Amino acid sequence: MSKIKGGDMMLFLNSKSIAYATSHTLTISGDTQDTSNKDEGGGDWASNEISKLSWTAQSENMYSIDGKGSNFDDLFDIMVAKTPVSATFSKKKETDTDVPETGWTASKPDYEGKVIITSLELNAPNGEYATYTVQFTGVGALKKVEV
Numbered sequence: 001m002s003k004i005k006g007g008d009m010m011l012f013l014n015s016k017s018i019a020y021a022t023s024h025t026l027t028i029s030g031d032t033q034d035t036s037n038k039d040e041g042g043g044d045w046a047s048n049e050i051s052k053l054s055w056t057a058q059s060e061n062m063y064s065i066d067g068k069g070s071n072f073d074d075l076f077d078i079m080v081a082k083t084p085v086s087a088t089f090s091k092k093k094e095t096d097t098d099v100p101e102t103g104w105t106a107s108k109p110d111y112e113g114k115v116i117i118t119s120l121e122l123n124a125p126n127g128e129y130a131t132y133t134v135q136f137t138g139v140g141a142l143k144k145v146e147v
Contacts, residue, residue: 004091011059012088013078013115018134019067023060026089026111028053028142055138057087057115063122063130072122072132079117084139087115114139 010017011024030050040047063072078085089111115136124130 009089009091011057012090013070013075013085015086015088017069018059018061018075019069019071020062020064021059022062022131023058024089025058026055027057028055030054053141055113055142057089057136057138059134059136061132061134063124063132072120075117075120075134079120082116084114084116086112087136087138088112111142111144113142 006023009024010021011026012018031052031054032048033051035047035049036043036045037047061072065071065073091110115138117134118137119135120132121134122130122132
């Protein structure tokens with residue numbers, strides 16, 4: 001099994017990387033519906049089934065006004081527009097260590113779907129670098145892209 005380093009996996013919005021990312025998270029969740037009854041489990045154990053699936057993504061980043069890729073201001077504009085955008089979770093295409101002028105680009109996407117920005121938080125602690133966290137909620141299905 002080929003292992004993938006976390007630094008190679010990235011979150012892309014409209015095919016554009018998010019500048020100065022330090023961490024990306026993709027979460028897939030299932031809402032459960034209680035199917036407990038008197039006949040199964042003797043009434044002592046809960047029984048559940050998945051009713052709906054949902055997904056979220058998160059990106060943690062260093063704050064910058066001149067980063068290559070989407071920055072805080074770009075994400076702010078997307079959020080206030082309340083418009084879904086394309087999101088791709090995949091490895092970056094480039095293999096060199098220098099960021100291309102327009103930011104990293106996605107290789108073959110592993111997972112893709114539409115998202116809305118549901119939270120954008122800027123953190124500026126005294127004596128440290130400013131950072132921000134952006135949270136996304138999936139709009140519709142997250143698709144696994146087959147080769």
